[in-house]
Amino acid sequence: MPRKPSYDRDALIAQARDLFWQQGWAGTSLKDLESALNLKPGSFYAAFGSKDALYALTLERYAQDGVARLMAMADEMGPLRALKAQPHVVIDEREMPARACMLAKTYAELQSKGHDLADKAGCHMADMKASFATLFRRAQQAGEIGPDHDPDRLAARYQSDILGLRLSAERRDVNAVEIAEDIAADLDRL
Amino acid sequence: MPRKPSYDRDALIAQARDLFWQQGWAGTSLKDLESALNLKPGSFYAAFGSKDALYALTLERYAQDGVARLMAMADEMGPLRALKAQPHVVIDEREMPARACMLAKTYAELQSKGHDLADKAGCHMADMKASFATLFRRAQQAGEIGPDHDPDRLAARYQSDILGLRLSAERRDVNAVEIAEDIAADLDRL
DNA sequence: GGCTTTCTTGAGCGATCACTCAAGTATATA
DNA sequence: TATATACTTGAGTGATCGCTCAAGAAAGCC
Numbered sequence A, B: 001m002p003r004k005p006s007y008d009r010d011a012l013i014a015q016a017r018d019l020f021w022q023q024g025w026a027g028t029s030l031k032d033l034e035s036a037l038n039l040k041p042g043s044f045y046a047a048f049g050s051k052d053a054l055y056a057l058t059l060e061r062y063a064q065d066g067v068a069r070l071m072a073m074a075d076e077m078g079p080l081r082a083l084k085a086q087p088h089v090v091i092d093e094r095e096m097p098a099r100a101c102m103l104a105k106t107y108a109e110l111q112s113k114g115h116d117l118a119d120k121a122g123c124h125m126a127d128m129k130a131s132f133a134t135l136f137r138r139a140q141q142a143g144e145i146g147p148d149h150d151p152d153r154l155a156a157r158y159q160s161d162i163l164g165l166r167l168s169a170e171r172r173d174v175n176a177v178e179i180a181e182d183i184a185a186d187l188d189r190l
Numbered sequence C: 001g002g003c004t005t006t007c008t009t010g011a012g013c014g015a016t017c018a019c020t021c022a023a024g025t026a027t028a029t030a
Numbered sequence D: 001t002a003t004a005t006a007c008t009t010g011a012g013t014g015a016t017c018g019c020t021c022a023a024g025a026a027a028g029c030c
Helices: A010-023 A030-037 A042-050 A052-079 A079-092 A102-113 A116-141 A153-167 A176-187 B010-021 B030-037 B041-048 B053-078 B079-092 B102-111 B116-141 B150-170 B174-189
Strands: none
Touching: A010 A052, A010 A176, A010 B102, A030 A042, A030 A052, A030 B030, A042 A052, A042 B102, A052 A079, A052 A116, A052 B116, A079 A153, A079 B150, A102 A116, A102 A153, A102 B010, A102 B102, A116 A153, A116 B030, A116 B116, A153 A176, A153 B102, A153 B150, A176 B116, A176 B150, B010 B030, B010 B053, B010 B102, B030 B053, B041 B053, B041 B116, B041 B150, B053 B102, B053 B116, B079 B116, B079 B150, B079 B174, B102 B116, B102 B150, B116 B150
């Protein structure tokens, strides 16, 4: 019957994700989004409902892509090598709008206010931690790491290290590559 | 000649620091500050000049206190034991308004906009990293860690781990004490 | 007490916030 | 081509943002 939208919804979500990732929730205004997505207010609200609803979509996209990339690496090179590669991958990507983790930034910004988006970011981080734990468990079953380690504990420490690494990678006075090397090297001692 | 202010400036700065620390820069409005500090707009601006100027004061206070506490621990128990205690200390304090590092939160929130406060937070983080490096150097000179390590590199990795730990400690699904133990245990292998 | 000087008060400034909605436009069906 | 059905547009909503300033209140010195 009627006309179709003139935009690519997935592409808009990706653009919005990059904006939110870089500037945060409060730091990104509707005006910013409208000009970046080339959408007038009416179209924006028809397409996404609200700023928060779009933010939630971008969080989902971000988290899904992250888990998918990690698991693809694990399929290609095995669990331990994927875990050793991950630190380098997350700080190396040049096209990324920010080095710091978008989930962590969201959680840090909004958790104190009890915002729904903080809970969602927290859930996505928990999913990511579970993925790390799965890989540690597989590495253990494959004999790549010793049998005495608790995969869940390893995953929590590893994720914490990655979060710190990614935050450090935003700084000019820090050599993030060295930190990534050290995190990866620690996995050889397990 | 005239009357004195009815407030304790240092106490107000500490209160403002706690608010900013918890809620962030954009997340803390003048109304929040006025009601928390019990100050009307006129008094607020007479005392501090602007929201950003007060924020800068709170950053300074936060950073000074952090370095002072670390160095006091080092004087009391030696450099290596201080570095091993620090992870537990930063996540253990119950009266703190947030576990995550205020400098890191500030930097993450404002760096992408080139805000002055992000630069200031970055400088304070660099100072903290230098303090860590000093302690690693002293520990090395005392023979507490091997002579083949670069204290600056150790400090960068250690600070990154601490930042990750403090961010993780905000989460309910993470056992931050275990991570702190693991970070401290790593120092014994140096 | 009289005077000076500062602190305190709170109404209100322009700008920006997220968001709405009615009018106009373009497209797919018939 | 005519009609129905969306999509597009942008002026405009009330609320809140950081901040100003003139008037009033209080404390130190004579």
